[in-house]
Amino acid sequence: MPETIRKVNIIGHLHPDTDSICSAIALAYLKNQTGDIEYEPRRAGTLNRETIFVLKHFNFEEPQLITSVRPQIKDITIQDMHGIDPEMSLFAAWNLMSETKTDTLCITDGERDLMGLIAVKDIANANMNVFDTKIIAESKTLYSNILSTLKAHMLLGDPDEKVDAGKVVVGTTPEMMEGNIERGDTVLVTNRYETQRFAVESGAACLVVCNDARISNVVLDAAKANGCTVMTTPYDTFSAARLISMSIPVRSKMLDADKVLRFSVNTTVDDARKTITQSRHRFFPVVDEDGRYVGLVSTPNLLNVNQKHVILVDHNERSQAVDGLEQAVIMEIIDHHRIGSIETTAPALFRNEPVGCTCTILFSMYQEAGIEIPSNIAGLMLSAILSDTLAFRSPTCTKRDEYAARELARTCGEDIDSYADAMFDAGAELTGRTAEEVFHQDFKVFSRGSARFGVGQGSFMTENSRKAAEALVGPYLKEGADADELPMVFYMFTDVKSATTEMLYFGAHAEDVVRRAFNVTPKDGIATLPGVVSRKKQVIPALMSTLQDTQDE
Numbered sequence: 297m298p299e300t301i302r303k304v305n306i307i308g309h310l311h312p313d314t315d316s317i318c319s320a321i322a323l324a325y326l327k328n329q330t331g332d333i334e335y336e337p338r339r340a341g342t343l344n345r346e347t348i349f350v351l352k353h354f355n356f357e358e359p360q361l362i363t364s365v366r367p368q369i370k371d372i373t374i375q376d377m378h379g380i381d382p383e384m385s386l387f388a389a390w391n392l393m394s395e396t397k398t399d400t401l402c403i404t405d406g407e408r409d410l411m412g413l414i415a416v417k418d419i420a421n422a423n424m425n426v427f428d429t430k431i432i433a434e435s436k437t438l439y440s441n442i443l444s445t446l447k448a449h450m451l452l453g454d455p456d457e458k459v460d461a462g463k464v465v466v467g468t469t470p471e472m473m474e475g476n477i478e479r480g481d482t483v484l485v486t487n488r489y490e491t492q493r494f495a496v497e498s499g500a501a502c503l504v505v506c507n508d509a510r511i512s513n514v515v516l517d518a519a520k521a522n523g524c525t526v527m528t529t530p531y532d533t534f535s536a537a538r539l540i541s542m543s544i545p546v547r548s549k550m551l552d553a554d555k556v557l558r559f560s561v562n563t564t565v566d567d568a569r570k571t572i573t574q575s576r577h578r579f580f581p582v583v584d585e586d587g588r589y590v591g592l593v594s595t596p597n598l599l600n601v602n603q604k605h606v607i608l609v610d611h612n613e614r615s616q617a618v619d620g621l622e623q624a625v626i627m628e629i630i631d632h633h634r635i636g637s638i639e640t641t642a643p644a645l646f647r648n649e650p651v652g653c654t655c656t657i658l659f660s661m662y663q664e665a666g667i668e669i670p671s672n673i674a675g676l677m678l679s680a681i682l683s684d685t686l687a688f689r690s691p692t693c694t695k696r697d698e699y700a701a702r703e704l705a706r707t708c709g710e711d712i713d714s715y716a717d718a719m720f721d722a723g724a725e726l727t728g729r730t731a732e733e734v735f736h737q738d739f740k741v742f743s744r745g746s747a748r749f750g751v752g753q754g755s756f757m758t759e760n761s762r763k764a765a766e767a768l769v770g771p772y773l774k775e776g777a778d779a780d781e782l783p784m785v786f787y788m789f790t791d792v793k794s795a796t797t798e799m800l801y802f803g804a805h806a807e808d809v810v811r812r813a814f815n816v817t818p819k820d821g822i823a824t825l826p827g828v829v830s831r832k833k834q835v836i837p838a839l840m841s842t843l844q845d846t847q848d849e
Contacts, residue, residue, distance in 0.1 A: 346723025
């Protein structure tokens with residue numbers, strides 16, 4: 297496999313049902329036993345109660361939600377540029393930029409929280425501000441910063457203390473310095489004894505002796521008595537005077553965090569590209585899911601994108617897939633529905649078989665790979681087959697489905713009849729549920745030519761639970777159609793034991809479509825369809841054919 301594959305997401309359709317979730321988990325387990333890449337099951341929407349019951353029964357957590365497979369910041373190269381301490385000097389930051397060939401550094405605290413950002417332009421501007429003689433004190437600069445910037449050696453003082461008063465003065469002669477030096481100033485001098493002593497006795501807080509000039513013990517004693525810090529630097533007075541302002545901390549010139557344009561690792565590359573046009577910077581901080589700083593991305597990084605790799609299960613209709621599929625690499629499709637509208641940019645394994653459930657295909661794949669199915673995985677696969685075939689009552693059910701289910705039941709130790717009843721009852725439970733939740737628990741969108749429509753289905757073991765669901769969902773059909781921008785919706789309320797469906801519908805000409813598709817006469821907005829239990833085999837083909845005929849007329 298190419299090294300660029302970080303992991304492969306295995307995803308079912310939107311509004312996931314039991315088969316799409318259980319197939320994703322079962323296939324991920326199989327792939328992880330036979331490959332050296334990480335395969336992760338994901339869900340494309342909220343789980344229905346039937347599926348929640350199944351996962352809880354066999355001790356599985358819900359797969360993580362994925363709503364888009366568009367490339368994200370996490371899919372591009374993030375420069376591992378550590379955050380810098382807010383006390384770092386501008387001079388040290390400048391040198392770090394040169395070493396790392398970046399013009400932006402991020403300032404963080406000990407918890408990797410972003411405090412701000414400093415760019416090379418900010419340092420250049422600070423360096424040009426030669427008239428601000430109080431900048432060292434106003435920035436509360438550490439003496440250690442001055443020492444490192446001037447390559448100085450401290451003779452008296454504490455490097456961890458901060459300059460908190462005064463201005464920077466170049467000492468020449470006592471005559472010229474008189475009246476210009478105030479208590480708390482930082483004074484740059486050379487080797488003249490009288491100049492050094494005058495500065496100390498005038499109340500200088502710091503004496504910087506340039507050219508590594510000698511300083512007498514008399515001056516040192518006076519400095520000690522007056523609490524004056526003393527250091528020597530190899531630089532001449534001109535160089536030291538220019539450099540000392542670069543010892544101020546980066547926090548004093550940084551762009552504060554609340555004004556910094558940043559990206560999350562989950563930000564899509566498309567969104568990032570649009571956003572960077574609003575910024576004057578070329579490098580942008582990236583934070584993780586917890587908001588902690590992790591590195592930098594640059595404009596060129598956004599052009600070199602690693603696509604996400606996905607495997608689709610239980611669908612091959614573009615309208616049923618997660619957002620951004622056209623920007624992902626589809627590696628495989630494992631499905632049991634009609635061949636739909638998904639296109640791939642490169643050859644992909646496409647396994648589509650006329651059986652009642654995707655997990656029946658996976659059962660064969662386990663056998664072909666010689667991989668033993670664990671008991672809990674077998675329970676998931678059994679649940680999917682029972683759900684999709686309505687416990688073998690659906691016309692989509694094949695002998696392969698029944699054989700696989702019975703073998704899986706032996707592996708996980710479940711009694712098929714009692715377990716199926718419990719599973720369907722859990723799915724039909726309406727307590728605390730909204731109409732929107734029930735409507736979307738198993739709802740798919742289809743298209744034929746210019747026609748676009750949605751079909752939902754709920755399966756019920758008792759008439760009372762079916763009627764309660766109809767009363768809840770029926771008034772919501774119009775709102776559901778509007779929410780998904782569908783001209784027509786059809787909803788199947790299927791009685792499992794009697795193998796009968798009552799269909800509710802909404803939309804212009806929807807009743808006429810139902811009448812022609814199923815040769816029935818709806819009554820009070822309900823079409824009773826004896827023997828109709830399969831959306832895939834009995835409902836979708838009939839609706840497709842009728843809508844095609846309608847378009848041809």
